[in-house]
Amino acid sequence: MHFEESDEEKMFREAVHDFAQKHVAPVWKEYDEKTHEIPRDLIKKMADQMLWAPTVSEEYGGAGLSWVMACIAAEELAKADLSIALPVMYLVEASWAFIFDKYGTPEAKAEFLPRVTKGDLFFGIATTEPTGGSDLVNTTKTIIKPKGDGYVVNGEKVYISGVAETEKYGGIYWTLGKSDPKGDHKTMDAFILPLNTGKGLHPGVTTTLFEDMGRMGVSCGGFNIEDVEIPKHYLIGEHGKGFYHAMEGFSAARVLIAATCLGAAQGCFDIGVDYVKQRKQFGRPLAAFEGIQFEAVDSWMALQADRHLTYHAAWIMDEVYGKGNKNFTKLDIAKYTAAAKYKAPHDALDIITRAMTWHGAFGYSKECPLEASYRGVRSYTVGAEGGSHIQKIVMAREIFGPDYLPYRQEKQM
Ligand SMILES: Cc1cc2nc3c(=O)[nH]c(=O)nc-3n(C[C@H](O)[C@H](O)[C@H](O)COP(=O)(O)OP(=O)(O)OC[C@H]3O[C@@H](n4cnc5c(N)ncnc54)[C@H](O)[C@@H]3O)c2cc1C
Incomplete structure (x- = not known):
């Protein structure tokens, strides 16, 4: 077992972090509140850094990025854009263009993928x-x-x-x-x-x-x-196989969603910790009260658990897609990515809510960046890329076996 990022992964995280803090952090509030559109030049800058649909193969202009690295990028982008709009766009491209690259015809891929990886075509x-x-x-x-x-x-x-x-x-x-x-x-x-x-x-x-x-x-x-x-x-792909490809695409999207929610939650947690260290009530910093400290510890533990779950799922994907490791199947990928997609957004909402509360009235105002994060992350518990109940159905199917799916039971009755 190896829990440390490789040198290459560390360097990649640092590069995406620097890029995101320089180009994304200063502008996200503008598109969240006013323009409602991610600037085209930001997408082009990402594409220039090979960060747009980076999981697509090099043949079509992608970087053939591993899933661990793709998650690192999602996490760092979400730390910089707390509304998570840019990471959402990033992850839709990175997951579904990957599935298209895997199963599309060479003619269709040659026609579209180079334009997608350049950021010219959504x-x-x-x-x-x-x-x-x-x-x-x-x-x-x-x-x-x-x-x-x-x-x-x-x-x-x-x-x-x-x-x-x-x-x-x-x-x-x-x-x-x-x-x-x-x-x-x-x-x-x-x-x-x-x-x-x-x-x-x-x-x-x-x-x-x-x-x-x-x-x-x-x-x-x-x-x-x-x-x-x-x-x-x-x-x-083959005629009649669309459902299976959809499931594979959802798994790919779900691991990146987990990384995105993890990044947003970490960003909000860091803001919250800084705030309670300097905000004083009852003659001392809020951070010096155990009531606040214990909440921070709950948040920190959830972040660690979600980080492990998310990167474990990404690692399994790299074993299957990158190395052809037969000890894991696409059903393992479905189970672990569903777990990460269930846990990370739910935990993120709790973490963001605590950080908002630490800010008092300011936390409820539009001036405070945390409310945008709450609104963004919420999309991943209600529905986008499968609601929370659906993630549980996927996991239950793997725990009990497909015969115990409710709709199969009805057919048998
Ligand atoms: C912000 C956002 C962006 C989206 N982007 C896309 C996109 O780009 N492409 C796309 O195709 N779709 C997109 N969606 C749609 C998303 O995939 C659906 O919302 C999701 O699949 C749920 O479908 P539904 O909204 O019709 O809810 P329904 O399917 O009607 O379900 C309603 C509720 O019931 C729950 N439920 C359903 N079945 C069960 C069950 N058996 N047991 C218990 N609970 C159950 C669901 O989890 C949900 O909470 C997006 C959604 C959102 C919110």
């Missing part, structure tokens, strides 16, 4: 529909049917990150549909939906925007898809 994920997001198989009504040499797609997606940016600057989506509306998970296909490849919205696509409570630098919206024709090579 790469999003679209699974959720108006009838729900948790039960992918039963709520997916987007239909993909063969037509001529390719396919035609009809459907609707909602609560999708990056819709406004895509409309304005260009973007494509890893999208989930079904070839048979009444079919099971084996009729699900993943494909590239070219929402805006640089010439404006694709004919047949109309968009809507929603207003979220947090991570204001990233938009959230939806789109209708009406008779959109796509070439055959936009299908990602």
Whole structure:
């Protein structure tokens, strides 16, 4: 067992830390409160540092970064942008472009990935529909049917990150549909939906925007898809394997979400500790009261636990993807990333709440950076990339075995 970062990882953390403190920390409040858009030049700067979709292979302009390193970057970015908008954009690209790189056709990858890694084209994920997001198989009504040499797609997606940016600057989506509306998970296909490849919205696509409570630098919206024709090579992976690829993509996103929430929580904890050391009440610093110290210890322990869980999950991913270690499977990845994705956001909310309380009335004001972090992290307990209950379903499936899944039981009854 080895609990120390390698020299390469330490240097990488230091470089991302310096970059994030220099370029991200001074500007995030501006996009959280005013512009609601991450500056394009910041995304380009990240791409210049090989920090945009860095898990994509070098062949397509990525850095082929390990999952441990990808988590280090997410953590450092979230320490600098406490609203977590920039790390959210970073992690969506790093996880879903990775899955596209793994299973997409060479033609589609050559067409899109170099533009994604340069920060010119947003790469999003679209699974959720108006009838729900948790039960992918039963709520997916987007239909993909063969037509001529390719396919035609009809459907609707909602609560999708990056819709406004895509409309304005260009973007494509890893999208989930079904070839048979009444079919099971084996009729699900993943494909590239070219929402805006640089010439404006694709004919047949109309968009809507929603207003979220947090991570204001990233938009959230939806789109209708009406008779959109796509070439055959936009299908990602084998026909009928979309559900499995979606699960793999969720695992990748979840480990980076855990690292993001860990970074935000650490950033808020550090601010809180500094504050109680200098703020005096009853004739001494707040930090000198055990009531405050014990809360800080609870936060510190949660940070250590989440760090171990998150980097353990990332390490398993590197063993499987990077080294082909057969002692672990993709189901192990699903279980550990679900655990990290469950724990880190919940703990982060507790840690941020304590730090806010230490600040008294100031902690409840918009001047204090902690409230933005609370609003951002909350997205990862309610729903984004699977709600908290869903993480527990994933873990329970691995503890009890798939036969004990509630919906399988119903089928057997
Ligand atoms: C900020 C934000 C950004 C998002 N970005 C994207 C995106 O880019 N792409 C995309 O495709 N989707 C995105 N989503 C949607 C997200 O994936 C869904 O919110 C999520 O899958 C849950 O779906 P739902 O909101 O329809 O809730 P539902 O599926 O209706 O679930 C409602 C609640 O019930 C719980 N629940 C569901 N089933 C069970 C069960 N069996 N047992 C116990 N509890 C259960 C859920 O955890 C949830 O709390 C985003 C969501 C948010 C909040």
